[in-house]
Amino acid sequence: MSFVSVRDVWQSYDGRPILERVNLDVAEGEFISIAGASGCGKSTFLRLLLAEEQPTRGVVSVAGGEGAREPDRERGVVFQRYSVFPHLSVRDNIIAAEAFGTTLGWLWGAPLRAARARADDTLSRIGLDHVADHYPTALSGGMQQRLAIGQALTARPRILLLDEPFGALDPGTRVQMHDFLTELRAKTPMTIFMVTHDLAEGFKLGDRVLVFDKPRWDPHDPGAYGATITYDFDARNGGIPYHHLMEKTDEPIHA
Amino acid sequence: MRLINSKPSRPVALLLAALPFVVVCVIYSISSELRLAVNPQDRLLPAPATIWDTAFRLFTEPERRSGQILLWRDTGASLFRLLSGVAIAAALSLVLGVLIGLLPYMRRTLSDFVAVLSMVPPLALLPILFIMFGLGELSKIVLIVIGTAPVMTRDMAQRVIEIPREQIIKAQTLGASSLVIALRVVLPQILPRLISNVRLSLGTAWLFLIAAEAVASELGLGYRIFLVRRFLAMDIILTYVIWITLLAFLLDWMLRALSRRAFRWAEASL
Structure with missing residues (x-):
């Protein structure tokens, strides 16, 4: 199959x-x-x-x-x-891949901190850690x-x-x-x-x-x-x- | 050099910006001077000094009978009506706009209805509002809501529809439900637009407010202007008009500052 x-x-x-x-x-x-x-x-x-x-x-x-x-x-x-998403910072765009699946679309507390750490890992892997707090419009x-x-891969499709x-x-x-x-x-x-x-x-x-x-x-x-x-x-x-x-x-x- | 390419330098630009104001003031002063020279009792164009004295008196001296300064009470009453009307209209247009823009079922149900509603001349409804809601605050606030909400709703819905399809699809592949798409993709992106809509509709809101106050009220800026018109008190009317203009300008300025501060990511489009 x-x-x-x-x-x-x-x-x-x-x-x-x-x-x-x-x-x-x-x-x-x-x-x-x-x-x-x-x-x-x-x-x-x-x-x-x-x-x-x-x-x-x-x-x-x-x-x-x-x-x-x-x-x-x-x-x-x-x-x-x-x-x-133009209204989210680069880091929040990665976190969104985990947060959007929840009921209200937001993460709080410990899960948010964990997601943020994972997002920073992802960003350093794709070479964007230096612009984590920028908005996408500032990027090439x-x-x-x-x-x-x-972002797409963070959702593990x-x-x-x-x-x-x-x-x-x-x-x-x-x-x-x-x-x-x-x-x-x-x-x-x-x-x-x-x-x-x-x-x-x-x-x-x-x-x-x-x-x-x-x-x-x-x-x-x-x-x-x-x-x-x-x-x-x-x-x-x-x-x-x-x-x-x-x-x-x-x-x-x-x- | 072509006219379209010649730009004023900074000091010249400031001077040019001030010019129309100065011209209006000078023309007014001269006209007033001319009329007062012929008839010192003339009330139509009071001297600038008279207006200044009147304004000072209006802002500082309490009325003898009630012991309260009327201008501040008028301002308070009018601002309350204006701001509650616009706030309700903004909230309504936001919710309806997102629903119409995002949900095909809502769009089919409401978009034509809102389009027709926005064609109804609100002032023609004023008598109905007075009959239904009485002559108190409610009818005036409802008039402002009816006058501004439909147009704002249409614009908000249009903005939601204009959000690139790619973003909505992308959000779905990240597992977002309709609610999450509304809250986290659509809402933050149309809030800057909501504020600029509020800025645009404040002008209309003032129009409806003053019209409603002129017809039936006991307090308010519009009411006062139409009251003293009977005594031809141009100095009071002019003071109130300038004060209203100033208030409108300040409100607009505050909203613009708020928008700049809150939506840093959208700076280019504001």
Whole structure:
């Protein structure tokens, strides 16, 4: 049984199909990059994984659960923008990941002190301890996204969804964020879905790269058919998955 | 250089800001001088010195019959009505605005109703309020609430809707319930807007207050102005008008200072 399974999912808005016959199995700990042209349904697919929307047909299940009807703590998310709360300080943004799950959304006393200590740990791990008391607006774009990722992970989600998380960053910062994410993954294994416009980024970070496209195309009515997963690349070992097999068979065979 | 690019230096800017006030004072003084030269008994434009004397008397000397200084009693009564009306309207608009902005069921139920309610001219309701709530404090406070709450509610609801969808989704993935989203994501972000709404609606509130006091009252700044109008006591009227202006300015200044202090994170947008 796969960790995330998508079974025959269709999604249409006002009778217009966006996604059709999407099937996918993802093992725990895999990093899935999702690429495709604008309007090909990759963001729609992410919204289905997030349970922000329900598919018209089919089932999306995470960790063997039923199809969720709204976003919950099983799914962490980082958007391109607006992922952190502007009215909370950097530290409070991390604490919020623990506090928001309580009845009134606040922590007091000993639990608060413990959460604050854990938040400071997290901040030093993601390199933001020096700005703990600042508000997010005072942070650079890259720091805001690092905070958003740290915040999402503090809630200990089963899957992490990234919606073009580095799309608004300059190229240098983007490379730094790639390293940051790779390091983070090396320390704590997690299942990640990342939507990206940048194929190179998708191959660099992902274990698999999914490409969404329309398999059927009616030139007289471009909206007639939906998109599905047309390519599912193995992106490990720099996108050359069988490279290691060759090296192995190269060795002389000792009887 | 183009006019749109030439900016005054600091001292010139101060001078320019003071200029309109000085011009108005000078024009008033000259007009008053001219009229008093023709008829020393003229009451329409009392000399600035007369207004000053009257103002001093009004602020310091108790009335002979009651032994109380009327101006302060008027101020107290009016401010009480104004502030309770605006406070109730603000609280109402905050609660309704969050409910309408956040809950689709509430939005369907109330948003059109509030939109229609905000079209009703409040002063036209004044007779109904007097009939329903009597001529006391209640009818005046209710008039201010009816006059300011619907517009504020609409604006608050709009601000809640404008909070980025991403933040609401993010809060849900952190396990927040509807209540927690309202209390910890929405409320803190629209409070600065509430204060600027209160600042904007204070002008309207003064209008309704003075109108209500003019029609039926026994005390209050508006009541006093309309009372002494019968004696053509321009010096008293002008004193009261300047005093009301000053009060309005101080209230606005205090709210702005509060907003700056309380919402440091939103500084750029205030």
